[in-house]
Amino acid sequence: MAIKLPFADLLHQRDGRYTREMLLSPGGFGLGVVPDRSKPDATTPMTCGFCSTGCSLNIHLQDGAAVGLTPNTNYPVNLGMACPKGWEALNVLNSSERATTPLLRNQKGHLEPVSWDVAMGAFCSRFKQIQRDHGPESVAWLGTGQLATEELALLGAVAKFGMGMIHGDGNTRQCMATAVVAYKQSFGFDAPPYTYQDFEESDCMIFVGANVCIAHPILWERVMRNKRKPEIIVVDPRRTETAMNATQHLAIRPKSDLALFYGLAHILIENDWIDHDYIADHTNGFEEFAAHVKQFTPEIVAERTGLTVESLHRVARTIHERPRVSFWWTMGVNQSYEGVRAAQSLINLALITGNMGRPGTGANSITGQCNAMGSRLFSNTTGLLGGRDFTKAEDRATVANLLKIDVDRIPSVNSWAYPEILEGILAGKIKGLWVVATNPVHSWINQNQCRDILDRLDFLVVQDMYSTTETAREADLVLPAAAWGEKDGTFINSERRIGVIKKVSPAPGQALADFQIMRLVAHHWGCESLFREWRSPEDAFQILKRLSAGQPCDFTAIKDYQHLDNEGGIQWPCVAGASGGSAQSSEFTQRRLFEDGRYYHADGKAKLLFEMPRPMPEPPTKDYPMILLTGRGTAVQWHTQTRTGKSAVLNKLSPESIYVEVNPRDAREAGIQPHEWIAVESQRGRVRARAFVTNTVQPGQVFIPMHYDTANQLTDAVFDPYSRQPSYKACAVRIVRI
Ligand SMILES: Nc1nc2c(c(=O)[nH]1)N[C@H]1C(S)=C(S)[C@@H](COP(=O)(O)OP(=O)(O)OC[C@H]3O[C@@H](n4cnc5c(=O)[nH]c(N)nc54)[C@H](O)[C@@H]3O)O[C@H]1N2
Ligand SMILES: Nc1nc2c(c(=O)[nH]1)N[C@H]1C(S)=C(S)[C@@H](COP(=O)(O)OP(=O)(O)OC[C@H]3O[C@@H](n4cnc5c(=O)[nH]c(N)nc54)[C@H](O)[C@@H]3O)O[C@H]1N2
Numbered sequence: 001m002a003i004k005l006p007f008a009d010l011l012h013q014r015d016g017r018y019t020r021e022m023l024l025s026p027g028g029f030g031l032g033v034v035p036d037r038s039k040p041d042a043t044t045p046m047t048c049g050f051c052s053t054g055c056s057l058n059i060h061l062q063d064g065a066a067v068g069l070t071p072n073t074n075y076p077v078n079l080g081m082a083c084p085k086g087w088e089a090l091n092v093l094n095s096s097e098r099a100t101t102p103l104l105r106n107q108k109g110h111l112e113p114v115s116w117d118v119a120m121g122a123f124c125s126r127f128k129q130i131q132r133d134h135g136p137e138s139v140a141w142l143g144t145g146q147l148a149t150e151e152l153a154l155l156g157a158v159a160k161f162g163m164g165m166i167h168g169d170g171n172t173r174q175c176m177a178t179a180v181v182a183y184k185q186s187f188g189f190d191a192p193p194y195t196y197q198d199f200e201e202s203d204c205m206i207f208v209g210a211n212v213c214i215a216h217p218i219l220w221e222r223v224m225r226n227k228r229k230p231e232i233i234v235v236d237p238r239r240t241e242t243a244m245n246a247t248q249h250l251a252i253r254p255k256s257d258l259a260l261f262y263g264l265a266h267i268l269i270e271n272d273w274i275d276h277d278y279i280a281d282h283t284n285g286f287e288e289f290a291a292h293v294k295q296f297t298p299e300i301v302a303e304r305t306g307l308t309v310e311s312l313h314r315v316a317r318t319i320h321e322r323p324r325v326s327f328w329w330t331m332g333v334n335q336s337y338e339g340v341r342a343a344q345s346l347i348n349l350a351l352i353t354g355n356m357g358r359p360g361t362g363a364n365s366i367t368g369q370c371n372a373m374g375s376r377l378f379s380n381t382t383g384l385l386g387g388r389d390f391t392k393a394e395d396r397a398t399v400a401n402l403l404k405i406d407v408d409r410i411p412s413v414n415s416w417a418y419p420e421i422l423e424g425i426l427a428g429k430i431k432g433l434w435v436v437a438t439n440p441v442h443s444w445i446n447q448n449q450c451r452d453i454l455d456r457l458d459f460l461v462v463q464d465m466y467s468t469t470e471t472a473r474e475a476d477l478v479l480p481a482a483a484w485g486e487k488d489g490t491f492i493n494s495e496r497r498i499g500v501i502k503k504v505s506p507a508p509g510q511a512l513a514d515f516q517i518m519r520l521v522a523h524h525w526g527c528e529s530l531f532r533e534w535r536s537p538e539d540a541f542q543i544l545k546r547l548s549a550g551q552p553c554d555f556t557a558i559k560d561y562q563h564l565d566n567e568g569g570i571q572w573p574c575v576a577g578a579s580g581g582s583a584q585s586s587e588f589t590q591r592r593l594f595e596d597g598r599y600y601h602a603d604g605k606a607k608l609l610f611e612m613p614r615p616m617p618e619p620p621t622k623d624y625p626m627i628l629l630t631g632r633g634t635a636v637q638w639h640t641q642t643r644t645g646k647s648a649v650l651n652k653l654s655p656e657s658i659y660v661e662v663n664p665r666d667a668r669e670a671g672i673q674p675h676e677w678i679a680v681e682s683q684r685g686r687v688r689a690r691a692f693v694t695n696t697v698q699p700g701q702v703f704i705p706m707h708y709d710t711a712n713q714l715t716d717a718v719f720d721p722y723s724r725q726p727s728y729k730a731c732a733v734r735i736v737r738i
């Protein structure tokens with residue numbers, strides 16, 4: 001199957017490590033870590049490409065190509081386990097919907113197959129023309145937390161330093177921006193402090209807006225391995241699978257988290273159940289915080305949250321009595337108009353009770369996508385490479401020096417965040433958009449508005465592994481990408497562990513690894529000399545190491561991909577000489593941050609930050625009397641289902657059509673029968689869905705999973721003021737019979 005590649009010179013054979021077949025197979029780079037092909041039963045480990053748990057899967061190879069997989073038993077994350085998505089990861093690659101050639105919209109308005117040369121010609125001429133007419137900032141990009149870190153870094157570097165863009169952001173805005181800002185403000189750096197071992201070491205785990213059983217099933221397995229008889233407290237308006245397995249479920253009113261956690265702080269302080277030494281030595285702002293929470297009396301908080309005063313006292317007492325308490329949160333916190341302060345209300349509880357830096361403790365945000373953590377550090381979007389700041393001359397000089405580029409190529413202003421990029425399109429300031437590995441037409445908030453905005457673009461490029469995604473169908477140019485399993489690189493999981501992904505399968509047709517696409521763009525744009533050193537993902541990894549030096553995420557002591565494989569992944573920081581930097585294996589396996597109580601602010605202390613809770617932007621009204629919650633539906637469905645929807649097995653395990661969870665009382669009042677098709681309406685849209693009558697939702701609330709393409713027709717585009725993260729999880733709707 002020798003396909004002639006027009007740009008073979010862009011593929012670099014390194015140390016003879018790529019076999020001829022690998023090199024000539026369409027797309028992708030060769031294996032960074034070469035399995036022994038002489039053995040028929042050779043396997044090679046790699047990190048799963050779905051969720052941020054970062055399980056390791058052993059890929060079984062025949063003649064160097066994947067024929068199956070099993071979970072890795074020797075990996076400190078998953079210990080031999082995988083969820084159905086992991087098991088099916090290879091099977092979603094083979095699909096007739098794969099993008100196999102570039103597609104360019106022709107005069108008749110149809111997407112038509114073209115060569116890479118034509119595609120790159122159109123890409124450069126259209127974007128350059130737009131920049132000439134409207135300025136360099138009139139072309140922007142939207143990236144993802146689902147590419148390898150090397151690819152994200154190259155994308156961000158080519159776009160900003162090569163093509164002169166100013167604005168780029170990614171789907172991590174929809175997901176982790178709140179945690180990023182909360183950590184930065186509180187700790188001085190975006191640093192989730194925990195290691196997964198903490199699930200097994202904790203005496204009390206408090207899960208807030210996190211449905212771990214569904215969204216991170218293998219992390220839940222780790223919780224189940226805890227032998228300390230832990231108290232498991234779940235704070236979620238819904239009686240989720242996770243809540244059903246809790247020892248205490250606080251079914252709070254949507255968006256009353258801030259009141260709840262200030263109320264718990266109130267009780268802890270009143271009873272003197274706090275750690276005075278820790279507060280004095282390691283925090284700032286306690287007096288002000290204590291004064292602030294004084295008004296959050298148990299009675300007031302019970303009223304706001306819909307919980308009983310007794311249940312508040314019970315949780316506070318549990319926090320006090322248990323030696324090791326850990327706080328875990330996900331989208332129920334992050335996706336809120338006051339998410340940053342809600343996340344910080346949890347961080348504050350951990351700080352004032354001294355539940356930081358010890359086994360089984362921590363203020364722990366669980367990430368979502370396989371490489372959200374890589375995008376947080378290296379996507380070069382709203383933060384400069386390596387967790388730096390575009391607005392700081394010193395940071396720009398450091399990066400310019402490390403990359404050997406002219407410092408003037410680095411913008412001195414910050415990117416707009418995702419919602420501002422969309423506003424920029426609406427205002428006619430952004431005319432060209434490059435969308436890589438995300439599907440905004442399905443996943444962005446208030447879908448009809450989003451479609452209308454993207455329609456206004458002069459040129460939309462979508463780089464995806466499938467040509468059929470909702471967003472690809474709107475594109476002027478589709479660039480076919482190799483997928484997980486068809487390319488090399490690294491991911492960083494929720495506990496900051498860096499793990500390797502590899503090419504174990506050829507990409508279909510002319511699809512190329514995103515890394516190669518970025519190199520092609522640089523080549524055709526005429527800026528490839530800036531990226532001479534970025535020959536392959538593994539070369540890029542060495543550049544990333546340099547970029548991490550001296551930062552809290554310093555991982556300069558990791559040698560190379562092979563080293564990562566040998567150690568079962570390695571968590572940052574990993575600095576020579578410091579903890580974890582020695583050659584001893586055991587030191588690489590588990591590491592948590594802040595064991596010395598030193599945070600990244602100049603004075604080494606964490607900040608206690610707080611604010612008055614605000615009312616919901618769109619509370620229920622007479623016309624729209626119910627609150628819509630959205631989120632993950634099943635463990636087998638991934639986001640917009642472009643991937644999981646291709647697996648026959650996963651499709652069998654998930655509901656075929658969109659459904660809405662309705663409480664039996666509301667169903668009765670509206671005369672709705674179970675499984676009946678009903679309409680859910682908000683001020684923005686009307687969605688048909690099957691009624692799933694269930695007690696998992698409270699009266700007055702309904703839940704629709706995000707996996708179906710119409711769900712976001714209902715949601716309301718409001719954002720957290722600090723993180724600009726969309727508030728997907730509460731808007732007003734009504735349900736009606738059809
Ligand atoms: N199977 C599967 N797993 C996934 C994903 C997937 O698509 N499918 N996606 C991955 C990604 S990117 C992410 S970000 C994670 C998300 O993981 P999670 O955040 O755990 O998942 P969600 O279902 O979005 O939201 C969690 C819970 O927040 C609750 N919630 C809503 N409003 C509130 C509120 O006001 N307060 C509180 N306390 N809770 C509230 C919802 O009822 C929901 O049960 O999952 C990751 N894992
Ligand atoms: N209502 C509601 N909406 C939500 C949420 C919610 O809870 N409620 N959650 C939000 C969250 S947390 C998230 S993270 C977002 C996710 O939203 P999206 O990022 O839009 O969802 P995905 O389906 O993961 O899209 C990833 C795209 O990348 C493509 N892809 C996969 N691998 C590769 C690759 O290697 N290269 C390239 N080039 N393409 C690839 C896939 O085919 C797919 O089209 O959704 C958000 N939207």
Ligand code: SF4
Nearest residue numbers: 048050051055083086
């Ligand atoms: S839990 Fe996440 S990382 Fe592990 S196998 Fe499932 S999808 Fe992959």
Ligand SMILES: [Mo]
Nearest residue numbers: 174175368369
């Ligand atoms: Mo996410």
